[in-house]
Amino acid sequence: MKELPPLDDLSHAEKDALIRGLWQELQTLRSEVEKLKQKRVKKTSRNSSLPPSKGFKPNQSSVQATSVNGKETGSHRNGGRELSQQPDQVVVVQAKRCPHCGVEVDPSTQRLSGIYERIELPQVTPHITRVEHYGGMCPCCQKAYEAPVPVGLEPGSPFGSSIATLVTYLRYSHAISYERLSQLMSELYGLSLSEGAIANLLRRVQVQLETPVAKIVERLRRARLVGSDETGARVNGKNQWEWVFQNDQVCLHVIRPTRGKTVIDSVMAGHQPQIWVSDLFSAQAAHPALEWQVCLAHQLRDCQYAIDAGDGLFAPRMKRLFLKAIALQRRRHKLAASTVEQYCARLRGSLREILHLQPKSVEGQRLLKRYQKIRAHLLLFLSDATIPPTNNSSEQALRWSVIFRKVTNGFRSDWGAQLFAQVRSLVNTAKRQGISAFDAISRALTSHQTDWLLD
Template identity: 40%
Template structure:
């Protein structure tokens, strides 16, 4: 906006512009911005980490099945110096453990095909090519380790190459690593298809997406989450077409997401993530003296408190509390205000009003926030920051398949590496 534009503004418009410019920047507490973007002075004012006063301490749990047990007995009495024979009864006064990793070195098995001349006819018999000598020289555990480090520890090819060399004494070129990972990723396609099939039968589905660079272009990493399936997918678009292709006509009873347009209209009913609204309200409370945002904040706190015990209350009690919340919200949304932030909040919440308390109709099965999807997306965000994205689409889709199989298995308590090893073996 130039000088001529400013000169055409009215006095009230100039005052409003100055007030807007004086507002503090949004932080991770008042928006969806990550904590890493917070201003340095705010981070310096944060409370120190570590245990707080009065926190009950915890110690390492001893192993249930140690590999070896060594008893240390005294051989002389500390009082009189007399001998303490090994057949005397003893009691355990303390137990400690020492934990160490064994030295890891590759196990190389050389397969040699032999030829033998027949003593009867003089013919030459050659052994068939063994199965171990067909295809890649690298075994399934090496495939699993490389896949785990690349996908879940966000190592670049260069750092993965260094890790395998430093830790295990393995020398692999980056091209060899790329081929190794492509072979491993292909083994996860069947598991992905099974997870997608489960998702298309789910009654409650949550979704979210985050930006990622693929082949040098802005693209998106999507996640879809139900009670028994997690599906990741990479796409060049953030549009609703991604959801329609994923669900293939299935329309769950409830869809959970933020208010982004592409996430809307995919379920019979929709539960808006109230955590997103709470951050917007927190920002309005921080920068505005208007009482309406504070009333909205109190209302959301009441909703979150009710969500924590929604499975403990009778249906009649939930219905009564819902009516009370609806009445409070009506009063808040109809309250007059001259604050533009308040007006925007009232309009935004008014448009989503039928999506705020859907969780009360599905106690224990519909979450009040979309934090589950946000947690599932966090490793993809870390990967983006560490490696700056993917060089090729096959790498993005292959990694999405791996995350799909691993995160789905996690729902039943399986560990990531065990799942990867079982898949590639």
């Protein structure tokens, strides 16, 4: 029926039939609307923990993208490389004759018209030290003896710490395969290094890193605050889990066959931090800390999913509350203590009001039930400026691990997985101290160079 028929021309029976038909159609439409409301919304990286690599990517606009400050991205206007403060060589270029008429010109009358630099890399070749080790027979006691070998020149592998540092750095910070490492060392440095030699070298590195990583574990077990997360790992063709435990001073990676609470127990070894920061995963929820801050980055995505699913009452208000609380935490160091307290009181009051709402949608009800249960862990960071509102630092620490897994397809040995975790622990801890990855590995493989790992 596209048009309503003239009601004056209808009998009572026809009107009754019309009403019944319209009522039946109304019920059908209502049923379809409810089905659409309950229909699962497609999860993306915006409304769930689905990584961006697995989500649908729409075509980008052809309009030139702009950065936050309004400038075109990729633009180098008014830019340029800064000149070196200590160049290795300075070439002064002055004219001797006029290029137009050939008359000699005085250098003192010339002015500087431009200054620039040309940068080249020197050729790097292996520095080979041959050790001729002597010994003999003592004429007095008639016992054999050998001359003491200088430190760093002990017999064994011909490859020194500088080569071990470079190979470890390229392998575990840039995911370069053994085959390409062998090719790279040969073509760039003229050093013959087989894949087997690389494997043997890295196994020695794994033993050398045990002591520095043990120092990281010691510091972690004294930490007041610990953030933790986990991601998948592939070891010997089997699925395992890479865990990270970190704060603003240290970062520890471990790879274990399980995703259970036993990993946390073994790493913390009875230590009870004051604060634990993580997502809502069951093993993380069973943390040993006194207090728990739930990662609000996850909750923001879950709120967005509920909004996409049709919740217009509860999820939007919770999302705004979380965003306001995070914004306050970021700028609280610029505000007076009394001002911060006022904002915190308002946010806590808003949380109480929102938790008394009664959403109709299924997703809204699901979030309400969750937040009523973990209410005390949502805004814990408002009471302490040192507590982060999100667990983004843990996720960032695992980001390279995910990339490495995709590039290499995992580990073929247990010691390889252990070495990767050791290197990531070392590098991410060094990053928190302002030390580069290469420098951190170099220091760890050199005696008496791990003072930066101590408190």
